Amino acid sequence: MEQVGPSPPSSTARAFASLRAGALALLLLGLCGLGVAAPTPSQGASLAQAAWPSLQGGPEHPGAAIGGPAPPLRVLWRATDSGDGRLSTPAVAPGAAVATAPAAVVGLDPRTGGVLWTLPRTPGPLIPPAVDPAEGLVVYAEGRTRAEGALVAVDLRTRRRRWRVALGTVGAAGPTVAGGQVFVGTREGSLVALDLATGQERWRVQAGGAVDVAPAASDGLVVAVAEERETGGITVLAAATEGCGQPTCRPLWSFRPRRLGAGSTSPTVVGGTVYVGLGDFTVYALDLRDGRERWRAAVHGFFSPLSSPAVEGGGVYLQDRLGGVYGLDAGSGEQRWDFQFRAGATWGAPLVVGGHLYVGLDDGTLAAIRTADGHLVWQADLGPGPVGGLAPAGEDHLLAPTIAVQGGVVALGHDPAGALVDLLSPTRLRPARALANFAAAAAALGLGLFVLFRFVAGRIPRGVPPPEGPR
């Protein structure tokens, strides 16, 4: 099968959400500053609820939606393109959900799933695109090899290519758009900033390792993670979004954990703190200004760059590639709960919607966990293939890509007739149940063995060969 995944963890991931109030205000200010007609307050609210511009909902990757359907969910429609049906996590702009297919970029009607338009794309992994509703641009990666690899911007209204920049092999989690710039990592080891309007390179940082994650941008800083594939070294680094006045800059700060590893999340920046899960099986909270470690928490697995911590209501929620989902206290890193699924999660990213955490798994399962206590409350099988990153489309739709032939993007909405469950993670010990199970197993097995070997005992010689004399 053709390799469509972004990288070892590879592939599509996506996100969604509505812009938070602060982000909306910044966006409106930015639009005014650019001389673009600013939307009225009501239009702004509508925009906020309709847009999920890039991985985990925007340049900060909060992974939390203001509105969205509550579990249980039901499938509303399934959309595929004219290709083999594999689509990346969509980015949602007002009026269009944009996803990459192996050899195309597809615009879907977020309400009906109808294909609005299709653009050809140099075949490559299913790297999530990013949209900028203000500029009306979609930015996506294309190409499989270093020679083919490029970042492309297309006007959403005219579907005409605005620019194309050869960058080498673009990181698995794709670009981030913020403040009129595009930030993207490359597997050749660079963090690159481009001008959103022209595609001109403004600056780059040599990160010291492959940058597979989607950079997070907030408060004038952009944060990324670089991994040295040969040595296992991991570096979290930050640079000023405006650069250093030179084509090549040095990181403002960098953080290297003591242990080696591979498989990190894309970073999330909320409230001046960088949250990131690294390949050393640890989640870190770092100060955005200087990279100082605020806390760390051990987890059970490594991560996918297509995922990022979801931060909402004082909690940080992560999903590792081995099926572990964690709820941590955002202030202290203390683990509130964890839930262990049997299937891993290569393509999925956690999404918080109204007190529930939605997670997509590699076996096609979409599940909802109650953020208050970590109990599983709902799950459904969306079909063959891994479930990618989720994207809310308005308050009543949830878009979930299934990375399989003819999988496409599935839209889900609240199902009033559906049933909820209340299941504890299998990692939680229930002593009475465990001992009862032990007693039952021991009694049954012990009786069976005793009867069997009493029967055969007379047929086995019981004596030990007599001792040998000295030689």
Place this chain on the structure above:
Amino acid sequence: MSRKRRSRRGPGPRAGQGAREPAARPVRATRPARPSRGDLGPFPPLFLSLARGMTLVGSSPALLAACFLGVAAVWGVYAVYPAVLPPGTNALVLLAALPPLHNLLDVQFLATGRDLPPALAFAAGAGLLLLRAAVLAVWAGLVVEGLGPDRHGPPAGAGPRRAGLAPGGLARALRSFPTVLGVEAAFLLLALTGGVVLGGFLGALGQLLMIVLLVGGVFLLGFSPVVAVSDGPSLRRVLRLALRAARQPGPGHLVLSLLYTSVAILLSLTAPGARASSATPSIPVWVHVLAVSFLHLSVLAALAYRWFAVRERVLQAEEGGQPLRAR
């Protein structure tokens, strides 16, 4: 057959020599143990040993209960230890494995403690070591007692000897506990050193060498728990006797060590639902774990059976001051 010839090929059991041990009776088995074939050495045939071990454990309520309760006790420590992830089925099937397999499992599990202060991790390790020694002493005591006075054959027409097995075995365990604790500590040191050096610094080669270390540990010191119970209490003497027993002529013990280690690792790797950890094992998981634990204890019983087959000559060699290297 000349004496020299017998010495090289291994003479096998001869009924008339059973009287060398005062308490021994002539062999009166329902089917006499076959003599060692060719150059297989002085040990009983491998599959006869295993069958004898399984029969001993399987037909003894005391041994079955001790096996299962021992596993439950060690699982209890694992369950309350603040590890990042509860033990999966692949770890549970090694809870009752012979040393140094279970020591390596303990080291690896303790290393997954979540932000545990070193003092607390050390205390947990020490507690687990004591528990391991107690469980192993009880198992070995019951096994030795099970092979006990009729270890050279039951009285004619007598049924399996079971009366007093538990009290006798527990008394042996109590007496030999300090020695077994020393044996466990030696194995733990081996696993700790091997785990850190081989697993930590040598990568894939280290994993391979780790398997060699496990096989070597079972081969060289596999008899030591049984020897500690039957011929303690000096730890140094126990280790010397175990080494001498391991180095008896013929490949039989090496084959058993290789076979046991390979099967144990295979059973761990192929355990159903091995990757999915559950803190609360289900009934099928417990059945699987206890069945494999029964096999582990059966191998310990087989080792005891084989120890008594070579015990006299090993003791004579030790008392005769023969160099340890001599085979």
